[in-house]
Amino acid sequence: MTAVNDWLAVHWLDVLVPFSVLFASLVVLLWVRRRIAHWLDHWARRTRWPGDDILYHAARWPSLLWIALISIYLGLETSTLPGSWHMPATRSLWTVFMFSLAYSFVGVSSGLLRLYGDRLHIPAHVTRGVSVAVSVLVLFVAVLTAMDLWGAPIGPLLLAMGLMAIAVGVALRDILPGLLEALHINTTGYIKAGDYIKLETGEQGYVLDVGWTNTRVKALDESIVMVPNVKLARTTVVNYGRPLKKAIKPFRFSSRTHLKELTGLKAKDLYELADMLKKVPEAVVYYHTHHFLEEHHYLSPEPPNDFAVWVTDVLGDEVLGERLAAVDTFEFPTLGTLRERLGGIVEEHLAQPCEHRHATEGREFYFIKSVSFITPTPYVAYDLRELTEALRKLPVGSLYFHVFESRLRLGRSRNDFSAWIGDELGEQQLAEQMAHLDPYQYTLEELRSQLIRLIEKRIK
Amino acid sequence: MVQNVNSTYTGGGVAEILSRLVPLLGELGLEAKWSVVQGTEAFFTVTKKMHNALHGRQDGLTPGDYSLFMETSDRHLEELELRGDIFYIHDPQPIGLVRRKKELGGNWVWRCHVDVSNPDMAVWDFLRGFVDQYDAAVFSAPQFSRELPVRQFLIAPSIDPLSDKNRDLPQDFIDSVLRKYRVPQDKPLVTQISRFDYLKDPVGLIEAFRLVKRSIDCRLVLAGGTATDDPESDKVLAEVQERASGDPDIHILLVPPQSDLEINALQRASTVVVQKSLKEGFGLTVAEALWKAKPVVASAVGGIPLQVKHRWTGLLSHGVEGTAYDIKRILANPELAKSLGDNGREHVRQNFLITRHLREYLLLFLSLAYKEDVVYL
Numbered sequence: 001m002t003a004v005n006d007w008l009a010v011h012w013l014d015v016l017v018p019f020s021v022l023f024a025s026l027v028v029l030l031w032v033r034r035r036i037a038h039w040l041d042h043w044a045r046r047t048r049w050p051g052d053d054i055l056y057h058a059a060r061w062p063s064l065l066w067i068a069l070i071s072i073y074l075g076l077e078t079s080t081l082p083g084s085w086h087m088p089a090t091r092s093l094w095t096v097f098m099f100s101l102a103y104s105f106v107g108v109s110s111g112l113l114r115l116y117g118d119r120l121h122i123p124a125h126v127t128r129g130v131s132v133a134v135s136v137l138v139l140f141v142a143v144l145t146a147m148d149l150w151g152a153p154i155g156p157l158l159l160a161m162g163l164m165a166i167a168v169g170v171a172l173r174d175i176l177p178g179l180l181e182a183l184h185i186n187t188t189g190y191i192k193a194g195d196y197i198k199l200e201t202g203e204q205g206y207v208l209d210v211g212w213t214n215t216r217v218k219a220l221d222e223s224i225v226m227v228p229n230v231k232l233a234r235t236t237v238v239n240y241g242r243p244l245k246k247a248i249k250p251f252r253f254s255s256r257t258h259l260k261e262l263t264g265l266k267a268k269d270l271y272e273l274a275d276m277l278k279k280v281p282e283a284v285v286y287y288h289t290h291h292f293l294e295e296h297h298y299l300s301p302e303p304p305n306d307f308a309v310w311v312t313d314v315l316g317d318e319v320l321g322e323r324l325a326a327v328d329t330f331e332f333p334t335l336g337t338l339r340e341r342l343g344g345i346v347e348e349h350l351a352q353p354c355e356h357r358h359a360t361e362g363r364e365f366y367f368i369k370s371v372s373f374i375t376p377t378p379y380v381a382y383d384l385r386e387l388t389e390a391l392r393k394l395p396v397g398s399l400y401f402h403v404f405e406s407r408l409r410l411g412r413s414r415n416d417f418s419a420w421i422g423d424e425l426g427e428q429q430l431a432e433q434m435a436h437l438d439p440y441q442y443t444l445e446e447l448r449s450q451l452i453r454l455i456e457k458r459i460k
Numbered sequence: 461m462v463q464n465v466n467s468t469y470t471g472g473g474v475a476e477i478l479s480r481l482v483p484l485l486g487e488l489g490l491e492a493k494w495s496v497v498q499g500t501e502a503f504f505t506v507t508k509k510m511h512n513a514l515h516g517r518q519d520g521l522t523p524g525d526y527s528l529f530m531e532t533s534d535r536h537l538e539e540l541e542l543r544g545d546i547f548y549i550h551d552p553q554p555i556g557l558v559r560r561k562k563e564l565g566g567n568w569v570w571r572c573h574v575d576v577s578n579p580d581m582a583v584w585d586f587l588r589g590f591v592d593q594y595d596a597a598v599f600s601a602p603q604f605s606r607e608l609p610v611r612q613f614l615i616a617p618s619i620d621p622l623s624d625k626n627r628d629l630p631q632d633f634i635d636s637v638l639r640k641y642r643v644p645q646d647k648p649l650v651t652q653i654s655r656f657d658y659l660k661d662p663v664g665l666i667e668a669f670r671l672v673k674r675s676i677d678c679r680l681v682l683a684g685g686t687a688t689d690d691p692e693s694d695k696v697l698a699e700v701q702e703r704a705s706g707d708p709d710i711h712i713l714l715v716p717p718q719s720d721l722e723i724n725a726l727q728r729a730s731t732v733v734v735q736k737s738l739k740e741g742f743g744l745t746v747a748e749a750l751w752k753a754k755p756v757v758a759s760a761v762g763g764i765p766l767q768v769k770h771r772w773t774g775l776l777s778h779g780v781e782g783t784a785y786d787i788k789r790i791l792a793n794p795e796l797a798k799s800l801g802d803n804g805r806e807h808v809r810q811n812f813l814i815t816r817h818l819r820e821y822l823l824l825f826l827s828l829a830y831k832e833d834v835v836y837l
Contacts, residue, residue, distance in 0.1 A: 263612075295811050
């Protein structure tokens, strides 16, 4: 005891300095750690990426060990220990640091693998296997480094490890690119489950999930398209984002075609025209106010009705012809009211004193009836986006049916698109806009563009 | 099964349409059959008289003619094998087959390709006895309809854009056809493609052409063939040749049957296509010319106004002077000619191609089962 006291009396400074450095470093580094931990915790809470939590927790406890190691190392460096003690002590510190670092890395990699394994729907046993492989690899590297530190030979081990890496690479050559692309897609967050995407090559639909080699996309016809992740990463993809409100009752598109039925009835002058207009079925009024639109929809955006054309061209009565042509079909909710208006104009004209001409033989007005055949189409829409996509592809007969025929001939107050958007999707503003769009002002192709434009404006 | 019956396999619009539609109906899964009634020359002379009478000409059918018609019709009843769910009978020649309706059942449709807007009433009344027994009648133009106890439908004929008569042709081939028929290309060509038939008014067109020639130098091509059920065409051809004799700018071309490519080439080589008919069932040659984006001048008769919307898809005329005036307007105004031609082609594309015709055939068959104005399928 006396010998120790004597030694301390002589070398008290050799002891005091390293221990002071050690404790001072401990205090300072613990304070710094606390500040950093506080800042990291705050940052991790603000971001939505769960990976930062994994990083934070993996470094939280090992960091105490690293502070201790740094403090001891600084103490050692300021001590007067002989070289034969100093060198093993330093190597021991580095070895402990190496293994603690490996422990943290294993924690991070396992956490991230679990996270992305779940997202990519990788089976749990595969995630576990990869996690164990990564842990073994990290441990292996740590052991190699430690051996190198203590001067042991590591050449043969490195060679074995290289061969193993090549073998693993060959085994995973098909899966790896897809997996990497999947990781890339998930990391960037450009494409997520639920997004509506459209590929340059034409495939489109809702993303069901991003798998580790393929992404599953549900097309509008309910079919599932498996898009390889490699392709997804190398082609142009338009992402329309999250789906809009889905209707419980979908819009089922119908199409319409028609046959002309001859009535055998004809009018040779205005008296007969006015008389027949009262008697003929509404299907006749419908035909003569709409057939020009159907047969010449590529020519004129505002088609005249047959009565106006006949009165002008055959009877040569341009004044009455103009009045009949000016009847705005869009204003009338039913064919009955339209018929009354047309007949009323002719009767008003007849009441005025003027010459009334007859049509020459063969140029009389022949009353024709439109017989409609309504057929279902495969197109179905549950939301506005699906409605738009279907509108792009529909035959004009379908467009015609839902806009013209359903409103006037079938006695619905609005066109079918407006009714569905208002009633099923609750999009009242858009429904109103579509209801007020006068379809008689457009060719059918222009009308298609107008409807799509209105919906797209709402979606965007 | 749908059984079509008419009177000839070749020549004329009916045979042409059936030769295209029957295979297409088969492709759609319908069993479609096409039969032809046979007859002597005397029978076809009578039916030609009937045809003319339905077009309004007073050809004076004698009681003997009616007897011959009925005797031949009786023989058809015995000889022709009829089987099917729908019997689609074309024109007057086989109209009497409907007398087997009770025995065979099924739905019977009479398809009238003739302009019956102003018929000889004696002949029409004779045919009415048969027409009224059908379940439905089909006409090519609204003015052919009259109050009948059966449902009547308007179905316009059609052209097949892929057929030899309508498909695109290389200019070399068009030139070779003109060389073959010795038609120089030094002047604008005014063309009428039609059977040699009084009702196509080739003589009236020659008169109109001579009026045009007073102010615009051009050539007239009258090209056509004959049909086995039309014994009158040789006589008409002879008369037309006589009227045209001595005028090197008028080319009368007798084109043999199965010369669809040559007809196509002549239409494509034309500057203006004319159809100066006095009566017309539908006038498929008009649709053919419109499909080739040619400006058309045509008489406002039969089904032609369905195809030529005046000043939109062509010009409609009502006489020799009007036809001449319209031809001159087009020859003097290439921009008008192009606009009419372009609109005409689109009009045919939308309304007179065989696909539309096929669809209306199917709708007609459905109409036999549904009586409503709006049918949900």
